[in-house]
Amino acid sequence: MAEIAVIDCGPATTIQDAGRFGLQRFGVGPVGAMDRTALAIANLLVGNATDEAAIEFAGLGGRFRVSEGVARVALVGADAVLSVEGEPVAPWTSVTLRAGETFTVGAPRSGTFAMLAIAGGLDVAPALGSRSLHLRAAIGGLGGRGLRPGDALPLRRGTVDGDDLVLIDPPKPRVGPIRVVLGPQADHFTQAGIDTFLSGAYTVSQQADRMGYRLNGPRIEHANGFNIVSDGIVTGSIQVPGSGEPIVLMADRQTTGGYPKIATIISADLSRFAQLRPGETVRFAAISAAEAIAAAREEAKAIAALRGRLQPAGSIDLTSERLLALTLVGGFVDAHAEFFEEETV
Amino acid sequence: MSISSPVFLPCGDTALTVEFGREVDPHLNALTLALAAAIEDAPPGGLVETVPTYRSLMIQFDPLATDHAAIEEAVRELLPGLEASTKTARRWRVPVVYGGEFGVDLEDVAERHGLSRATLIDRHAAPVYTVAMLGFLPGFCYLAGLDPSIATPRRKDPRAVTPASSIAIGGEQANIASIEAPSGWHLIGRTPVRNFLSTRDPAFLIGAGDEVVFEPVPAERWAKLDAAAAAGEWIAQEIARG
Known part of the structure; x- marks a missing residue:
């Protein structure tokens, strides 16, 4: 038994995986992580399958406490900083948290969506084949909704094996159009x-x-x-x-x-x-x-190749100037702007 | 089923749309639904899912496993056989409470067409509708087959919220709504049927290609039917076709 308590989080903090496919003919869109690459890498860092459900932060961060058990987590995506008991964690690494420890996800300095993966995954039941929240239809997520302060997030595994990991030579974001x-x-x-x-x-x-x-x-x-x-x-x-x-x-x-x-x-x-x-x-x-x-296949190959660049975190020096730059304010994306086309044909 | 050669339109690297035409047309819809059924029977490698509409079928695929050309080839092989494909559609009887608080626009629509309330209900409940497609929201059915004499242009001011399971008229279309949603359609009734209920197995009942007949039921029956539907009963009844 292991559990993470949500102390505080932004309004658009949701559980997302690689999406819910197969039901579009019934009008159910796939939803899923906005940054699939970040989802995959965060999951690799905690030893999960690349499409495992994670917590998505949209422009704002959150504060959590491991209330029971042990949890290994990794944060990837927008340039947000993960801190444990106030101490920033190096980017591109996973970190193991013990019961009672508090961790925060800062607001991103750039980008919008950050993915927090948890080793073993969240113990929430998939709905119609996926754990991704479909907000409008109240499918998936945490009982059909996003995360709120006071929530308890059960974990499927309350123990960790082996070392925390670090990704050597992380992928550089592509530039250009x-x-x-x-x-x-x-x-x-x-x-x-x-x-x-x-x-x-x-x-x-x-x-x-x-x-x-x-x-x-x-x-x-x-x-x-x-x-x-x-x-x-x-x-x-x-x-x-x-x-x-x-x-x-x-x-x-x-x-x-x-x-x-x-x-x-x-x-x-x-x-x-x-x-x-x-x-x-x-x-x-x-x-x-x-x-x-060809680009999709290259991208898949590049992500698969990252497995070979994971190393035990204790084996290298993690000091980084990036750690000094914990910011608490960032961009805010209006999570409730309505894009619905009422009409269809 | 005569088949004019469809147009193949790429949707990025993950889908190919097979476009039979650009109009709302029962023949194009029938072709689309027949192709969707044929693909379901014999899925090409790398298929993710299909999305049928009035006039086209979007085929979503895994770009790591296949590509546009392979999907197009698979579709071309299926096209000649579409004529022979047997319809496996189901026909559903869907109870509807018309008017009053269940269909706040019923009086207005009747008046607009110079019809009595009862005649409007008769005309709406008479046809066997075909579910042309689902879209907009989970479980939302677009129905073809509305009596043209009661077609009603959409409201100028769409409502921000309309009740779940509304039965409405939008232009020349009829529908079965699913969850609460904004809408500019005219609300003439409500069905207790939940075409989408995530806690029920199956979560969806009526699908694209199925047929629907509406059965007017008195308002007194609403509470009981609605409670049963909320508890997971289908309420929509499958009936014999023909």
Whole structure:
């Protein structure tokens, strides 16, 4: 028996895994971690499968206490600092906490979403095949909701084996434009509209949350109006409503939508895109569908290769100038901005 | 089933949309649902899931296991056989309490069409509807087959919240709503049926391609039916087709 008590946390702190697939035909979107790469790496650091459910922090941190048992945790994603009893833990490491110890997740200095993985995973029952919270439908998460102060999080395992781990030579975030595949409705835009989209700089607006990121920037010209008979969407679909400004549909999106989609962010760049904050700018570059498949396979290979770069944490010196920079304020993403398209066909 | 060649549209590196057409059309919907069923019967390697709509089928796949070309090839092999595919759809009888607090727009919609309340209910309850697709929210059914004489353009001011399991008219469409949601549709009734109930197995009852007939029931029966549905009973009854 082991348990973590939630002393305090931001309003959009949720349990998320790699997503709930297989029910989109019933209108259930996949949800899941906004930064899948961070989810995978955090899980690797605590010895879990890469898709194990973890705690996702959205712009704000939290404070916890191990109330029973022993817990090994790792925090990866947005540039937030994990501290144990006030002492910062080095990034890219896991740390073992004993009963009674308090730990905090700081607000990120950059990025938005941080994932806290726990060795052995959380002892919450999967709902319809996943532990990810689907907020709107109250499926998954902690009894169909996010975390709140006062919650107790049971762990599946209350003991730890072996050493805490450190990831040597952690992956450097890719720079450059976010890669997209044009379509599925690129032909609903003029060539000038597509050129605008691919050459313009777009700023993430305040309306950015797990459902979608509304972008501000050069207006994209439609070719044949801006309504289509709804069809399926994926996480990363970029729809352009009548305003001409794009909306990127994210993990909590609906399953179908009635605005034309000019392009789709490739899966290998979704985590990087998700970490953009309101006010930050982004550019897009088109690649072919085949190149996008190759990028997904490269990304999977790169994450698999990280296993070979995990070492016992005690074996290296963990001092880092980064540890001095614990910040307590950070960006805030409005978790309740409404992105719902009431309409569909 | 005549099959015009569909268009294959990439959705990034994780999905391919097979587009049969761009309109709301029963034939396109039938093709879409037949392809969804054929894929379910013989899933190509790397398949994640499919999302049928009025006019297209999105096929989501694992880019580590397959690619657009392989999925397209698998679909092309299935297309000629779609004609012969037997419909495995179920037909459901769904009780509805019309009007009053259960359907606050019933009077208004009847008046708009110059119909009595009873005639509007008759016309709404007469057809055998086809579930064209589910979307918007878990369990939300879009129904094809509304009597065109009671089609009603959506409200100018959508409501921020409408009750769970509302039965409504939105333009030329009918629906079965699931959970509380914003909506601009006209609320004419409510069913005790929970088409989505996460605590029930199965969590979903009525699926795309199924058929629905509505059965008007008096308001006095609501409390009992609703309590039974909340406790996990289906309430929707599967009935013989034909």
